Amino acid sequence: xxxxxxxxxxxxxxxxxxxxxxxxxxxxxxxxxxxxxxxxxxxxxxxxxxxxxxxxxxxxxxxxxxxxxxxxxxxxxxxxxxxxxxxxxxxxxxxxxxxxxxxxxxxxxxxxxxxxxxxxxxxxxxxxxxxxxxxxxxxxxxxxxxxx
Amino acid sequence: xxxxxxxxxxxxxxxxxxxxxxxxxxxxxxxxxxxxxxxxxxxxxxxxxxxxxxxxxxxxxxxxxxxxxxxxxxxxxxxxxxxxxxxxxxxxxxxxxxxxxxxxxxxxxxxxxxxxxxxxxxxxxxxxxxxxxxxxxxxxx
Numbered sequence: 001x002x003x004x005x006x007x008x009x010x011x012x013x014x015x016x017x018x019x020x021x022x023x024x025x026x027x028x029x030x031x032x033x034x035x036x037x038x039x040x041x042x043x044x045x046x047x048x049x050x051x052x053x054x055x056x057x058x059x060x061x062x063x064x065x066x067x068x069x070x071x072x073x074x075x076x077x078x079x080x081x082x083x084x085x086x087x088x089x090x091x092x093x094x095x096x097x098x099x100x101x102x103x104x105x106x107x108x109x110x111x112x113x114x115x116x117x118x119x120x121x122x123x124x125x126x127x128x129x130x131x132x133x134x135x136x137x138x139x140x141x142x143x144x145x146x147x148x
Numbered sequence: 149x150x151x152x153x154x155x156x157x158x159x160x161x162x163x164x165x166x167x168x169x170x171x172x173x174x175x176x177x178x179x180x181x182x183x184x185x186x187x188x189x190x191x192x193x194x195x196x197x198x199x200x201x202x203x204x205x206x207x208x209x210x211x212x213x214x215x216x217x218x219x220x221x222x223x224x225x226x227x228x229x230x231x232x233x234x235x236x237x238x239x240x241x242x243x244x245x246x247x248x249x250x251x252x253x254x255x256x257x258x259x260x261x262x263x264x265x266x267x268x269x270x271x272x273x274x275x276x277x278x279x280x281x282x283x284x285x286x287x288x289x
Contacts, residue, residue: 061167062216063195066188095169095180098187099256127267137264 001122003079004143010126013114015089015106041092043084046104049094050076053102066100071121075142076102079118116140150200152246156237161224162196162249163208164277168219168285178284179223179277181270186256193238193250199224201247205282211245218286223277233272 005011054073058066068076084090091104103117111131118124122142129135150160170183186194197208205224209217230237236252259266 061219062212063165064187064189065167093172093180095182097182098167098185100188103182125263127264129267129271135264135267137267 001075001142003075003082003122004140005082007140008126008138010116010138010140011083011086011088013126013128014083015108017087017089041090041094043080043090046080046090046094047077050080050102053096056096060096061098063098065096065098068096068100068102068118069121072100072102072118075120075122076118078122079116079124080104149203150198150247152198152201152239152241152248156198156227156239156249157200158228158231160227161199161205161280162227162230162237163199163202163205164196164223164225164273165208165212166221166223166277166285168221171221171285173284177275177278178281179221179274181267181274183277184251184254184270184273186254186259188256190256192240193252193255195240196225196237196249196251197245198247198249202245208245208247211242211248220283221281221285222283224280224282225273225276226280229276230273233269235269 050073053068054070056067058064060067089106092107093103093105095103095105097103097117101117101119103115105113105115107113113127113129115127115129116124117127120142124140126138126140127135128138164183166179166183170180172178172180184194197205197211199205202208205222208222209220212220227237230251235254238250238252240248240250242248254266254269
């Protein structure tokens with residue numbers, strides 16, 4: 001399986017690293033998207049947190065939270081490797097979900113935010129949040145690699 | 149202190165225990181909406197406690213194992229604001245801590261059926277909780 005990031009034009013919705021001279025800002029409906037610099041962390045931190053969550057066991061929060069499966073963590077790892085290679089800005093937060101998921105969140109301009117929640121191997125929910133209108137939920141489903 | 153068998157009043161506060169990862173300490177809205185995500189087994193709603201049934205909101209931490217207690221923050225949510233959001237509060241007695249209740253509408257099934265809607269509700273809960281944090285977590289993760 002592999003990530004199908006062409007779906008919903010996800011890469012264009014994410015902020016590009018301003019430190020990468022070869023990268024340009026992404027656009028959303030023609031509007032450039034730029035991460036709020038004050039909350040940008042590093043990809044290294046994101047990888048480190050993901051590694052930490054991969055080592056969690058069930059009930060990691062003492063209230064019965066599910067641990068992410070190895071397959072889910074591995075696919076999340078592959079996802080952020082792709083995003084980093086594409087020049088996307090590191091997420092502001094990398095957090096575990098109590099349902100065994102892992103989420104990455106970016107804060108964008110004008111109070112908008114984008115969250116990718118890896119819900120299964122190579123599958124994710126993408127939340128586009130706007131301050132003045134309902135959130136938009138997009139689903140990314142895994143793509144099976146063609147066997148040659 | 150109220151007995152947990154007494155009706156829940158609009159003037160009461162409920163307590164939410166919030167895992168350290170769900171705090172954004174540098175922000176005005178310090179609590180993430182993810183702090184109100186139902187677990188896979190929360191079919192009847194997410195857990196809170198009635199402050200009126202405890203000597204201190206921190207007593208609700210008794211429900212957490214000692215080793216993990218310091219990783220929790222504690223926030224209050226006024227019942228009146230939860231009711232204004234259209235959320236039902238149901239008593240759900242447990243042995244460890246008196247005053248346990250459930251936010252019945254915010255359960256794992258409802259969340260999976262309409263994540264976008266519930267994320268907005270969770271954001272509103274996060275704003276309310278952020279105004280009323282009574283303890284920050286002592287350890288980061």
